[in-house]
Structure formats: structure tokens, C-alpha cells
Amino acid sequence: MQKQKKSTKGLTIEKENFSEWYSQVIEKAEITDIRNNLKGFIVIRPWGAMILENMYALYEKEMKARGHKPSFFPTLIPEKNFKKEASHVEGFSPNVFWLEKVKGEDKLALRPTSETSMYEMYSIWIRSWRDLPLKMYQRANVFRLETKATRPLIRAREFMWIEGHDCFETEKQAHKQVQEDIKITEKVLHQQFCVPSLPFKRPNWDHFPGSVYSIGSDVMMPDGKLLQQPSTHFLGQNFSKSFNIKFKNKEGKEEYVWQTCYGPAPSRMLASVIALHGDDKGLVLPFSIAPVQIVIIPIYGKDDKNKMIKESTKIKDTLEAEGIGVEIDDREKRPGEKYYEWELKGVPFRLEVGEKELKAKKLTLFTRDTGTKEKIPLASLSKIKKLGETYDKRLLTKANNFIKGKIVNCTTKAEVSKTLKEGKIARVNFCSIEKEGTKCADIVEREMIAEVRGTLANKEEKPSGKCPFCKEKAKVIAYIGKSY
Numbered sequence: 399m400q401k402q403k404k405s406t407k408g409l410t411i412e413k414e415n416f417s418e419w420y421s422q423v424i425e426k427a428e429i430t431d432i433r434n435n436l437k438g439f440i441v442i443r444p445w446g447a448m449i450l451e452n453m454y455a456l457y458e459k460e461m462k463a464r465g466h467k468p469s470f471f472p473t474l475i476p477e478k479n480f481k482k483e484a485s486h487v488e489g490f491s492p493n494v495f496w497l498e499k500v501k502g503e504d505k506l507a508l509r510p511t512s513e514t515s516m517y518e519m520y521s522i523w524i525r526s527w528r529d530l531p532l533k534m535y536q537r538a539n540v541f542r543l544e545t546k547a548t549r550p551l552i553r554a555r556e557f558m559w560i561e562g563h564d565c566f567e568t569e570k571q572a573h574k575q576v577q578e579d580i581k582i583t584e585k586v587l588h589q590q591f592c593v594p595s596l597p598f599k600r601p602n603w604d605h606f607p608g609s610v611y612s613i614g615s616d617v618m619m620p621d622g623k624l625l626q627q628p629s630t631h632f633l634g635q636n637f638s639k640s641f642n643i644k645f646k647n648k649e650g651k652e653e654y655v656w657q658t659c660y661g662p663a664p665s666r667m668l669a670s671v672i673a674l675h676g677d678d679k680g681l682v683l684p685f686s687i688a689p690v691q692i693v694i695i696p697i698y699g700k701d702d703k704n705k706m707i708k709e710s711t712k713i714k715d716t717l718e719a720e721g722i723g724v725e726i727d728d729r730e731k732r733p734g735e736k737y738y739e740w741e742l743k744g745v746p747f748r749l750e751v752g753e754k755e756l757k758a759k760k761l762t763l764f765t766r767d768t769g770t771k772e773k774i775p776l777a778s779l780s781k782i783k784k785l786g787e788t789y790d791k792r793l794l795t796k797a798n799n800f801i802k803g804k805i806v807n808c809t810t811k812a813e814v815s816k817t818l819k820e821g822k823i824a825r826v827n828f829c830s831i832e833k834e835g836t837k838c839a840d841i842v843e844r845e846m847i848a849e850v851r852g853t854l855a856n857k858e859e860k861p862s863g864k865c866p867f868c869k870e871k872a873k874v875i876a877y878i879g880k881s882y
């Protein structure tokens with residue numbers, strides 16, 4: 399039974415009913431409008447778009463700081479390109495949207511990912527070791543024909559993406575890039591969006607088509623299910639051989655480049671931000687990505703409206719000079735109604751500006767995550783930026799605490815089953831994440847409706863027992879969870 403809240407104005411469902419809460423919050427906070435009736439494709443409304451723009455900006459800033467250059471490639475990929483790398487085409491083909499063929503022209507695919515579009519050009523651009531490393535990314539929407547049930551931002555047929563594609567002289571440099579990609583995820587998704595994730599080296603039966611190995615970072619959602627966030631792939635020379643991406647090394651000999659690719663999806667990361675930080679009142683946005691970091695509500699009667707708006711504008715100017723995102727809400731609505739709307743939209747701070755406050759030279763500051771009110775002297779408004787940093791630290795700590803205790807060591811099948819039912823991750827000694835482990839993975843999938851997510855990619859862990867499923871000596875420590 400769903401627990402219904404009495405108020406019908408805002409959210410009518412509490413967060414403990416996560417699935418319904420999520421559907422409601424993305425509508426009421428004006429992230430999306432599900433009345434766009436096209437399975438797997440969503441409309442992002444201005445509030446959602448402004449958050450996403452901030453997420454893109456922070457992510458791309460970090461990509462650039464680590465040597466990646468931006469680019470844009472076509473949305474359409476000719477079939478002959480798409481089919482060049484055998485395992486890539488095999489893996490992706492069932493999920494490709496094909497365009498109806500135009501007479502006399504190549505058959506075209508809507509890109510599900512852009513290796514086969516970009517690498518054709520890489521083979522032209524790369525000639526010598528002097529052209530390497532080549533590190534590029536593009537901001538791109540990609541399209542995948544999902545047959546499973548879709549959910550706004552979580553699983554879609556079109557999603558918003560950043561894809562990085564790098565080429566190196568040596569294998570070692572490419573492995574190092576994979577580790578750097580994990581660090582980018584940690585720095586942006588965790589430190590800036592306040593969303594913790596676990597990087598797992600995926601089992602061999604579950605890696606990116608065309609790659610040698612894949613690392614996917616999983617975020618635990620409030621319902622205990624894992625959502626894959628940025629993944630990074632070591633492509634080896636699979637694509638460089640298919641696309642003939644060669645360079646002359648320092649000895650003048652021709653070699654194939656070593657490649658990696660990396661794919662953070664801002665739209666899906668937004669789903670985790672909403673899910674992890676939101677509460678019964680709506681969204682709680684990190685200060686780092688909130689389109690409005692502080693909203694000013696002028697409180698006035700019939701006579702002093704202009705004066706209050708004028709004073710509010712002065713305050714806005716002061717805050718903007720500090721680089722803070724501010725909005726004055728001077729709509730003809732009751733203050734209470736405005737408070738309520740901005741809380742639903744997750745704005746971190748609210749400043750109430752009335753006659754009383756101005757006289758005392760102290761304004762009322764409301765903080766969204768704690769729900770507390772305090773007085774802040776007019777003279778110390780510049781402090782908001784610092785308060786914003788503290789605010790994000792609180793969100794980060796809260797999200798980190800949510801993960802604590804969610805990983806349980808299990809030695810028997812029954813323990814794994816129980817752990818998964820409790821919405822946690824089972825950590826087990828596991829026979830293998832190579833092909834020979836598929837039998838045990840099948841048991842996990844069929845009997846527990848869960849998945850072997852892989853082995854930790856940023857830490858070496860030594861197994862010390864038997865696989866709970868086949869009783870063989872374990873080769874790895876693997877993590878099992880339910881996923882979206």
C-alpha cells in the first residue's frame with residue numbers, strides 16, 4: 399500500500415515509495431512532461447535543461463582539463479562504416495534505429511555510439527607518433543532501440559551523452575587512460591554532483607561490443623537497484639585494425655594505435671542526482687549545478703512593492719558579483735506559494751526580503767536540505783558561496799552514508815539471495831568473470847533476477863574461498879546486485 403500524504407498540492411507520495419515518487423517529482427519539479435507520448439523519448443523542460451547545461455559544463459571542463467578537445471560528428475552513420483568492426487556490429491545491431499533507405503544512397507543508422515563515425519576520420523588524421531595522443535570528445539545525443547521498459551532519464555531510447563575517444567602509441571598509455579576516466583567520474587559525479595559510485599570491471603560476457611574490457615561505474619539508487627553511470631572501455635587495437643588507424647613510430651615503423659572510449663550520460667546522471675538527494679518535498683539540487691542557487695522573495699504589501707523589488711535587485715547585484723546564480727521571484731503570488739514551488743524545484747537557498755528584515759539589516763535565509771531558517775546580516779551576503787560549499791559537502795556526506803553498509807560479504811547462495819532482497823550488494827568469492835563463470839552468472843540472473851556486476855576496478859582484491867554457486871576455487875571477488 400502506498401502511503402499518501404494529505405497535501406495534494408505538491409508531492410503526494412513519500413520518497414520511501416521510490417518508483418512512484420520519482421515519476422511524480424520529475425513532473426512536478428518541471429524536469430520533464432511525460433505527455434510527450436513517444437516511448438523512450440522525453441521532453442526536457444527549461445528547469446531540467448538548465449540543470450543539464452550546468453552538468454555538461456562541469457563535465458566538459460574536466461574533460462578539457464585532462465587534454466580532451468571538443469568536436470561534433472554527424473548523427474548518421476553509413477552502414478558500411480558501422481559494420482567494420484565485427485563484434486561491435488554484432489553487439490549493437492539489435493539496438494540500432496535504421497533510416498529508411500534513400501534510393502541510390504548508403505543505408506544509414508542513427509548513431510547508438512560514435513566509434514564507427516569518428517574512427518573513419520581518425521584514420522585520416524593520424525599519421526605519425528607526433529599526432530598522438532589524440533584525445534577528443536563530443537557532446538552527442540545517441541539512440542538505442544531499447545526493448546525493455548523505459549523510464550525517463552534512467553533508461554531511454556535517446557539519451558544525452560558525452561563521448562570521449564582517445565588514441566595512444568602504447569598499450570600502457572591506453573590502460574592509464576582508463577584509470578584516468580575513472581578519476582574523472584570520481585571528480586565530477588562524486589565530488590561535484592555528490593553522487594558516489596563503484597567502478598566495476600565488467601564480466602567478460604558483459605563488456606562493450608568491440609572492447610577488450612569495460613569498466614562501468616554503478617550508482618545505488620534508493621530502491622537498492624544499481625544504475626550504470628559513466629563507463630570506460632579499453633578497445634585495444636580492435637577498432638584501429640578495422641579502421642586502419644596507423645601511425646609511424648619513432649623508428650619510422652607503422653603501428654596500429656591503442657584506443658579507449660568513455661561515456662558519461664548527463665541525462666542519466668541527472669536521474670541519480672534527483673534520486674539520491676531529493677526528499678518528500680521534492681528535488682534537492684547540489685549548489686554546484688543548481689540553475690538558481692539562491693532565490694530572493696520580496697515580501698511586500700500594496701504600497702511598498704516597488705521599494706522591495708528595488709532593494710531585492712540591489713541584493714541580487716551583490717550576490718551576482720560573487721558569481722552566484724540568483725533569481726528574484728516577483729510574481730503575483732503569495733510568498734508561501736513561492737516558497738513551496740522553489741523547494742519543490744530544489745533551489746539550495748531562499749532569501750526573504752521584507753520591511754522588517756531591511757530595517758534590522760538582517761535577512762531570513764532558508765536552507766533547502768536542512769529545512770532551517772537563520773538570519774543573515776546584509777553585510778555578509780558574500781558568505782553564501784561558502785555556505786553553498788558546506789551545503790554540497792552535507793549532500794555528499796549524506797549520499798556516502800547511504801552507501802555505507804550496503805555491501806555485504808556473502809559465502810552462501812542463501813546469503814546472496816537474502817542480501818539482494820534487502821536491496822544491498824553481495825560481495826562474494828566468485829569462480830571467474832571470464833567465460834567459465836557464465837554458468838554461475840546464469841544462476842544469479844535466473845534465480846535471483848540480479849547480475850554479476852564485476853570486480854572492483856580501482857582496487858586489487860584477493861579471493862580466499864570458494865564460489866558459492868559452483869563450489870570451485872574462486873579466482874576473483876565479484877559484486878552482485880540488482881540493476882535497472
Ligand SMILES: [Zn+2]
Nearest residue numbers: 829838865868
Ligand atoms: Zn562459480
